[in-house]
Amino acid sequence: MAKQKAETKANVAWQQIFDKYDILQHIQNEGVFSITADQIKPFYEPRLITKFDWSTSLPKLLKSNHLAILPTNRGTYSIAPFKAYKKLDVKIMKPTPMPLPDWIQTFDKFDITSEAVALNVAKATGMIDVIMNSPEEFPAVDTITGRIGSGDFNYNIAMRDNSIYNFTVKKAQVEIDAGFENIDSMAVIEAKSHIPDDFMIRQLYHPYRVYYDLGIDKPILPFYFTYADEVYNFYQYEFKDYNNYSSIQSVRQFSFIVDKTLNLNIDVVKEISAKSPMLPESNDFPYPQANTFPMVLDTIKYLDQPRDKYELAEQFSFNSRQSDYYANSVRFLGLATKEHGKYQLNELGRQVNALPNSNARNQLIIKQILSHITFKKAFDSYIRNFGEADDAYIEQVLGKYVPNISGSTIPRRVSTVKQWINWIFSVIV
Known part of the structure; x- marks a missing residue:
C-alpha cells in the first residue's frame, strides 16, 4: 500500500503544480516550461518526483499529455513533449x-x-x-x-x-x-x-x-x-x-x-509437448500480456511471500498495471495463486524458485508453458516450420481457444506467445 499511496500523492502533487503554474497553457504557447525545485518543494520533495527512469513511472498528468521532464542544471527542470525515452528491444538469445x-x-x-x-x-x-x-x-x-x-x-x-x-x-x-x-x-x-x-x-x-x-x-x-x-x-x-x-x-x-551452459535437448522438449495435457485457457485470470519472458521468471523470486501489485511495482520500479501483468503470468504458469489481492508462490512455484537458472529448472518451466493448448499448438507449429513463427496460425489458435479475445487484442497476445517460445528455443539445443 505504501507504493500505491506514494503514486497517488505524486499524482496529486503534479496536478497541484500544473494548476498553480498553468503549465499546460505555457507549453501550448511556448513549447517548454521551466520549473525549479523551490517551486516544486511546497507540494512534494523535488528529488522524488523529477526523476523517472522509465516512461511507465511518469505521473499520470505527464503521461497523458505526452510530456517528459529533463534537468537543465541543479535544481531546474524543463517540461515539454520531449521524445525522452527509448524502447529497449530485448532479443531472446542463448547466453x-x-x-x-x-x-x-x-x-x-x-x-x-x-x-x-x-x-x-x-x-x-x-x-x-x-x-x-x-x-x-x-x-x-x-x-x-x-x-x-x-x-x-x-x-x-x-x-x-x-x-x-x-x-x-x-x-x-x-x-x-x-x-x-x-x-x-x-x-x-x-x-x-x-x-x-x-x-x-x-x-x-x-x-x-x-x-x-x-x-x-x-x-x-x-x-x-x-x-x-x-x-x-x-x-x-x-x-x-x-x-x-x-x-x-x-x-x-x-x-x-x-559457470553454466543452457543446453536442454530439443528431443526432451518435443516429448514434453507430445505429452501436454492441452489445458484449456481459463477465464479466471487474463491470458499472458508479458512480452519479456525473463522478467516473468525474475518475478517468481519476489513472490516467495504474499505481495500485491503495488509492492511488486515498487520492487521493479514500474507501474502497478505492468506488475499485475507479470504476476498473472506466473499464475498462468501454475506457479502462484492470488488471494485477497496478493500473489504468492504455490508448492510447484517454490520448487522452481529453489532452483538456479539451469536445464532442470527450465525443463519444469517449459512443461508448464506447453501444458496450455495454445502454447503447445504454437510450439508445434514452430517445429513444423523449422523454428520460424507462423503468425496467422497463432492468431487462429488464440482466436479459437482463448476466451473473450478478439480484434486488436489478438496480435498483442501473439507477440507474447512468440516471445515465450523464443525463450524456449534460447535454452535448448
Whole structure:
C-alpha cells in the first residue's frame, strides 16, 4: 500500500503544480516550461518526483499529455513533449557461458542483489572485455563512476511533433554506474537489476557527452546493462550525432551467464509437448500480456511471500498495471495463486524458485508453458516450420481457444506467445 499511496500523492502533487503554474497553457504557447525545485518543494520533495527512469513511472498528468521532464542544471527542470525515452528491444538469445575464476569465492556466498555487484561479476568473468573487444594483453580497467558535474553543453532533442529543440545543460548532476577503458575505446554503462520496456536516454547521453567533451580521442561505447534471472545482458548503443540526444541507435546485444551452459535437448522438449495435457485457457485470470519472458521468471523470486501489485511495482520500479501483468503470468504458469489481492508462490512455484537458472529448472518451466493448448499448438507449429513463427496460425489458435479475445487484442497476445517460445528455443539445443 505504501507504493500505491506514494503514486497517488505524486499524482496529486503534479496536478497541484500544473494548476498553480498553468503549465499546460505555457507549453501550448511556448513549447517548454521551466520549473525549479523551490517551486516544486511546497507540494512534494523535488528529488522524488523529477526523476523517472522509465516512461511507465511518469505521473499520470505527464503521461497523458505526452510530456517528459529533463534537468537543465541543479535544481531546474524543463517540461515539454520531449521524445525522452527509448524502447529497449530485448532479443531472446542463448547466453554465452562465462567462467568465474576458481580463486574467487566471495560471489558464491551472496545473492547478487544490486547492479554494482552484478557489474563486478561481469568484470571478473571477462564480460566487459568481450563487449569492448579488449585485446588479451590490455584488459579494460575501471575509470570514472559515481556522481559528477556535467559542465555546460547544448544538444538537440526531438519533440513529439518531430520538431527539434535546442536544450541547454549547465552543471547538472550526472550519475555514471560504471566506466571502463581499454587501449582502443571507452565504455559508459547504465545498470539495472530488471528488464524495463524502455529507458530514459539521458542516462546514457549525459555520461556520453561528459566523456566526449573531455576531448578523448577514443570511441565512446554506451551500454545499457540488465541483470535478471541470472542472465547478464548488455545492449550497445551509439549516437550518430554527438550533439543530438535523439540520434541514439541500437548496435547489438550481448548475453552472458556465469559457470553454466543452457543446453536442454530439443528431443526432451518435443516429448514434453507430445505429452501436454492441452489445458484449456481459463477465464479466471487474463491470458499472458508479458512480452519479456525473463522478467516473468525474475518475478517468481519476489513472490516467495504474499505481495500485491503495488509492492511488486515498487520492487521493479514500474507501474502497478505492468506488475499485475507479470504476476498473472506466473499464475498462468501454475506457479502462484492470488488471494485477497496478493500473489504468492504455490508448492510447484517454490520448487522452481529453489532452483538456479539451469536445464532442470527450465525443463519444469517449459512443461508448464506447453501444458496450455495454445502454447503447445504454437510450439508445434514452430517445429513444423523449422523454428520460424507462423503468425496467422497463432492468431487462429488464440482466436479459437482463448476466451473473450478478439480484434486488436489478438496480435498483442501473439507477440507474447512468440516471445515465450523464443525463450524456449534460447535454452535448448
